[in-house]
Amino acid sequence: HPPNTWRLSWTLLPPPDSKHIKATLEDYDEKEKSQDRQEKSDDNSVVEDEPDIKVDEESDDDQKTPQATPAAPSIAVPSFNLDSDDSNMPEPDTNDTLPPPSFPAANSQQRAMPPPPKPVSKPPTTASSLMPPPSFPAPNSAQRASNSSSLMPPPSRPNRSSLGVPAIPARQPPLSAAAQARAPPPRIDTPKSSSSKVKLAPGFSPLDWASLAASKNLSNVSSFTRVTPSMLAEKNGRKGNDAWSVYNGKVYNITPYAPFHPGGKGELLRAAGKDGTKLFMEVHPWVNWEGMLNSCLVGVMVSESEGEGLDAMD
């Protein structure tokens, strides 16, 4: 870095003086000529002196760009010299001074390696340099030169049927507008209500039945009865007779309950005069018939002989 005083000396330079510049230039030319003569005499060469090109300095003196000349600074500028014997500066110990480090290190392997090979051909600088990179493996690679069968094809998709997955039916091409107009409207299957409940008449709701059944005995028999199959068959709800049904061995008079049956009177009377346990359990095994029909209990189912015997005993 130049000393800061340089900047100062430039600012303190006197204004350019054409006479001073001219004198300096002439002095410089004289010195150069004397040097040339000295060199030529030393070489003993036969080369003739080059003709001096004379420039009419007087004519275009005013048009020349003023040149600055070194001038002595008006103030004392301290000078520094690395070679100077400065007692204030610490003397470098030449024994401890190491040569500047070089890279790579002298004992490294990298230094022993040969320089990288120079590219054979210059990289293209035209539009071809914008081409996509070469495919992999390279066309001249050993991998490509070897048997191409070593490159396995991608695995095929597993057969859906082998995985136990039902095959998806192929899509049909969309119908044209005319075909759509001719075609019947798409059938939208509304989910059929699985309920077969009937609309009960007012005053025949389950709550109405509960209150009625709790109020009185609806069996229409004077006492607990042993019902034989022949007796049961007569109570089928026809000809003004009550309808009796057997559920799990117990005989119930189902006639008072018929208008309250959510599944309808007809459904209930299918079991009239019979054992309705199987039908009942097929439709609604969760229904607690014992609690609902307690007031309708007639008796228990007995065999024909048992009924007779009991009657005889009575």
Ligand code: HEM
């Ligand atoms: C005395 C005996 C019976 C009693 C106490 C009884 C009672 C009931 C009750 C409480 C329901 C409503 C069930 C619910 O909402 O989940 C019902 C529904 C029904 N019951 Fe009975 N039932 C009897 C006998 C029968 C018999 C013998 C049949 C048929 C042969 C039958 C056919 C039906 C049907 C079809 C429904 C409509 C089920 C539905 O769609 O939700 N019931 N019954």
